[in-house]
Amino acid sequence: MPDALFLRPIRPGDDTGKFSLGTPEAQPLKSFLKKQAKDYHHKNVAKTFVLVDSPDDSRVLGYLTLVCSEIKNEASTRLDDCGDANKYTTFPAIKIARLAIHNDLQRGGYGRTVMDWCIRHVVENIMPHAGCRFLVADAKHSAVSFYKKCGFTMLESEEKNKQPIMFVDLHKLTASLPSAQK
């Protein structure tokens, strides 16, 4: 395992062809990186950040894709800290649309560090400029424990076989921090 990798925005010349995840279940993640990630990034549909061996290296070893999203709660959501917003059923969010680490580097802890960057990036670089109350992820069942370790809450769904929804209430997160950490 390398001592460190580098996370940067995807570039048109990046080599996505050798990316492997090792399981058929992960084929959509591999396919997205190869076929759509660059185009979506440059056309502002979805922003992808890649892991590489050095900042100028082009071989992609992992990636994270973020999009603007929303959570629509048909029963309405009651924000105890913003009562006037409770007349709406939809709240803005940032979604982790994709997160994948190359097969050879999985279970090495890179994903956890990418999530450290992601949570801070959303709070520090996006929240000050556009409302986004939640950070959400459609997790695979196999990734639920990973997201829980990163501080996400799993929606207590009755549909146990569905893709679990994981979320962080970003406002409550930042409100709970000592002022020195903000």
Add this chain to the structure above:
Amino acid sequence: MSVKTSVFGGITISGNDAKAFDRQVTHGRPKQAARDSYARGKSLVDEFNRKGYATIKPKK
């Protein structure tokens, strides 16, 4: 009662799942793991904002 989601779209929650989400949001508190993750992310985002990339060392 259902959750509908698409990769690049929103998430729609209805029925009992919607009530569960409401309960979790209303009464939920931030997890210490999220606060820790946010704190660890500071140096990464500082570097990213300064250099255009962040150095990702594996979390042991």
